[in-house]
Amino acid sequence: MTSNSPRPATPADADLYPDLAAAGSLAAALELAAAEQGLDLDVVLCNESDPLRSAGVASTAAGREPCWIFIGAESRWFNINGLRQGVQLLSGATSDLGELARAAAGWRNGAKLREIQKVAPFIEVSELAEAHERGPAAAVTVQWRLLLEDLRQEADRLDLARQTLELAEAASAEPKLRQLYPLTSHWSLHFTTCTGFPYSWDVPFVDPLRDGRYRICGPSRGTVIGEAETAEDAVALVLNGLPENCGPAVAGTANDRHPQ
Template identity: 35%
Template sequence: MNVGAGAGGRQWGRGVLREVLRRTAEGLGIVLPEPDSAPPSAARYVDERLGRRVTVYPPREEMTGSRPWAVYPRGGQCGDLWVRLESHGVIVAGGWSAEPTEAVRAAVAWMSGAGLRETRAQAPCIEFRPWALVHEQEPLGAVELAWHVKLDRYHTSDWGRFPRTNALLVAAYAQPALRRLTPITSHFNVWFSTRIEPSEKKQVGFGLWEGQVGYGLFPHDERQYGVRRRDGELVARTGTPEEAVALVVAALPGRP
């Protein structure tokens, strides 16, 4: 059964999804934690002690109060529920659930402390990448984790409509000299920083980021890949992301 809106479907107004999930859990004879109050069209469950969070979103066309491209992965089943699992603020897994039952089982398993594999056994819709399993067993370093989260963001979400940014990230991650730096993105441009934590300044863009190192990469620079200095001056335009990244690596401080 598809849970989307439309002919024969539900209308997911404010609070409706939470009530549907509550009744589904009740019918299954399992206890679903109390959701918090935000976002208004979704159902979010939080356990501060475990550092875990589950958010169940309504079908894409029914989402309110958020920009869909910031929530839903690309090319998903728009009539289904999107279930997202987080651990200590990091999105580690997610999946499209055609039935409220599967969304409930995923939420209950994750919030009870189950691992990724155990949660997927309860809710087969849940998917995750190998790095998430590694991180679950032994937490990755902050910079390495930042790379995986960034690569996943551009690969799996509607940001994937911008494959040139993803291509720059992939090419940069292949370079050890850049992999030790934190990747930063804004307006689909890419640059690198020695700082792990984000800047406290609001709307900080290229050239203003604290700890910024070297050149920046611009995926849409006169239909080519642009390489620019911190003040915006053009260094070069290239036809491939690998060529652009090579210029950034060659100009890093301390390089021969």
Template identity: 45%
Template sequence: MTLGSATRVFVVAAWGEGVNLTNGSTSDLTELAVAASAWHAGVSLAKLGDVAPFLEVSAMALAHQRGPDHAVAEKWRRYLEPGHRLDLQMIRAAHAEPRLRMLFPSTSHGSLHFSRCTGWPFSRDVSAICPLGDGRYAVRHRGEEFSLEPSYSAEEAAASVVARMPASWGPAIAGTDHDLRDRES
């Protein structure tokens, strides 16, 4: 009989305000303790990689740490990059609307959603734009039955979303939908 050995691995993910800030893995318990101590001491994400090289810190996480306006701008920047597999006409039309540009965008099944907060779970009270093909779009208004009619141009769809937004909505706040609701109550 032969005995095998298993490798011990510590998997780490650090979250804050509904955002995955860093993750990684190490088999060295000392490395993990140094990272945890640095995190507890308040080391910035930008410097955490120097202290614990096994941890990955994304540009998006760094943007979140700088504040909600930076997180929103970074997400829009990513969506507007050439080669992104999103409907650029829809993204550009929504981004051209100043009130939508202040919200945190996300996508699901090709549709463009807007959140009044930057962390998960996102707010789901803002209408969403759904591509129909052939340069036409539907708008899914919260609390209403989804309909393909009327169909809009990308610009009309973005304007329709803005028209349904209360004046008090925006800019997006750091945190989750729960944090947003707590602030509003």
């Protein structure tokens, strides 16, 4: 990660980060912490515009982007995150640079999330992240269950949540929609043919209306297909608007199929 016009680096607090101050950058300090444990991070990526506050480690595993580390400003924390095919799989925060190096090495070498967590317990591993590791079909199955569970928790409190729940339950009963990756945004229910962000916009989506009806739009945001009185009728309009050969959701992002 480089910049054509680097701005002056903001010094890290030497009291919080004496190891960074001594090494001269987060990347250099991370390399030293790895070497002390016999770990090889290859070349640690240095953010030239802010070398004391961020660094990255590339991965040899297919689909994994470099994981990036950022430091805390008011207390000693190293925050790490890593994406694979548009999904954040790696995340966590620790004050221990050595533990951070072990997590980065695991990400670099293609270790599974639970394997990384075993040597770096600060790493957070969610059920959905593990499902994404297993593949798109597993991610779709878990995402549907989690989405329905979340909506059921909100349905007694918010009318729009209740409407979206009715819609999601009707959609989940349709095999052609159950194989797509579902998500909500401002109570609208969306279906995407890929499991990573940015998501696809090739399937119609549904907005619950405050009068209890539903508006079906898409594939583009500004295109209105029609309105429906019931969740079942709304789902029928979505099914009628599916693109040809709309198969199961695949791993990756919309940009993988339609590069910018």
